[in-house]
Amino acid sequence: MTNDKQLLLTDELLLDYKRCRRRAFLEIYGDLSEQEQPQDFLLKLRQDSFTHKKAVFALAPYQKPNYPDRDWEAGAQATWSLMQQGTERISQGVLLTKTVEGQKLVSSPDLLVKQPGRSIFGDWLYVPTTIKLGKRPKPEYKIIAAFCAQILAVVQKIWPTTAWLILRRQKVHAVNLDIWIPVMQKLVGECLETLQQQKEPEIFISRQKCGLCQWHSSCYAIAKSQKHLSLLPGVTPRRYQELQSLGLTTVESIAATSVTTLESVLSEKIAADLLQQAQATAQNRAILRHNYNSLDVREATVSGEYLSPSTSEPDINFFSTADVELYFDIEAEPSLKLDYLLGILVVERHSRTEKFYPLLAEKPIAEESIWQQFLELVWLYPDAPIFHFASYEVEALKRLAKLYHTPSQLIQPLLPRLRDVHQQVINTVTLPVESYSLKNLARWLGFEWRDREISGSQCVCLYSQWLETGNRSLLEIIRRYNEDDCRATYRLKQWLVDFYQVGD
C-alpha cells in the first residue's frame, strides 16, 4: 500500500493494533509468505468462538445481509437496506464510514438489535452487540464495541443508547460509551498515523501476546538475531523504554552496569533482579538469587500454602530426596472445565524403579473415576512428596476434591506434600533462559520431549479430536507428552538438588 492509497481500518485490524502495533502493520505491509499457518489451538479457539456466536444468534430470529466476503461496500449497502426495512436483529452486518481525510472505517458488528427511538430510518434505531468468548469484559473488547457504536452513530444519525458485550456463558455486559469512546478515538488516531507512515514498529516479544500470533516465527528470528532485550525475562515494554533512556540497549550493557544506575529508573527489587538476570544470561550460567531469603520463602508460602518455615538457606526439606517421590502433571480441557489426565511418575530410589501412571478419562464422565484412582495411588505412598510445576495442579486438586465431595482427611494431609518446583526455581535461582516455563528450563538442562512439536495447548486440541474421532493414537501422543512433563519436572528437581548440593 502506498501513501496515496486509502487506508481501510477494520475492527479486526484495530484489535490487532491494540494487541501489538507491529502486528497491525504486518497485516497490511508484511510479507505474507512469512506468516505461519494458524496453530491448531488457534483454530480451535476460532471454532469455539464461532460455535458461541451461533448459540447467541439462535436465541431469537435474525437476518444476515447477503454480500461477497470482505466486499465492505456491498456489505454496508445490504446492511443499510435491512436497517431501513426495520429488521429486528441483523447478524454480521457491515457499517462503513470515512474520516475527513478519506480513510475508511469498517465495523462488522455481530448483532444489530432494533430498539425504539428516532433515527434516520424512522421510529427505531439500532444498538450494537459484540460477542466474545472471553470470560471478562477486557478493554480491547470495549474499544471494539465503542468503535462499532461510533460508526453506527454516523450511519443511523443518532448515537446508540449503549453497546453490549455478550461473553462466555452468555454473560451480558453494557459498555460505558462515555468512557470508552475517547479511549477508542485516541487509539484509532494513533493506529491510522502508524499505518500511514509505513514505519515498521519495533519488535517486542512477549509470551502472552506473541504466543498465538502467526508472525511469531519471523518476529522471533529477528529478535534473536538482534539479541533483543524483550527476550530477557523481566523486561516489560515500560522497563524497556526506561533502560533505553539510560542507554542500556544490550544484555551485556545491563550486566555491566551498577544496581544504583538501574535503581534510577526501576524499583530496588526489579533493578536487582534484572541485573542478576542479565548477568546470568551474559555469562550463560545459573546464579543463586541475590535475595533468596526468608521473605521469599514467606511469599511462596502464601501462594503455595505448603512450603516449609522461612530460612535464609535453600529449603533443605524441599530439596531433600525421599525414598519415594511422586512427579505429578495434569492435562486439562478448559472449555469443558475438565482435568482429563492425571499423570504420576513414581520414583522409588531403593529399588531404582520409575513407573508412570497415566490416569486418563477417555470420556469426560470418567473424571471422577480417575480422581479416585489418583487418591488411591498417592495414598499408597503416604510419606512421598508430590512434585509438580506451577500452581495449576494445586488448584485442580482443590477443585476436584470439592466437586467430588472428597473427605477432608483424604485431601487436607495431601496439600502439605505438594512441592512446586517452579516456585522454588524462581525464588532461588536465576538462569540464562528466555522464560521460566518448564519447556525452557528443562531444555536448558538438555532434556527433550519425545514429540518436540507438541505443547500443552496442542494436547487440548488432540483431546477434542479424540472425543470426535475415537482415534487412539491421539491419546497416545497426549500420554507421552504428559509423561515427558513429569520427567522434565523430575529432571529439574534433580538439577536443583545438585545445584544446592543437598542431594544424596
Ligand code: SF4
Ligand atoms: S509475534 Fe509478537 S511482536 Fe510479532 S507481530 Fe506478533 S504479537 Fe507482534
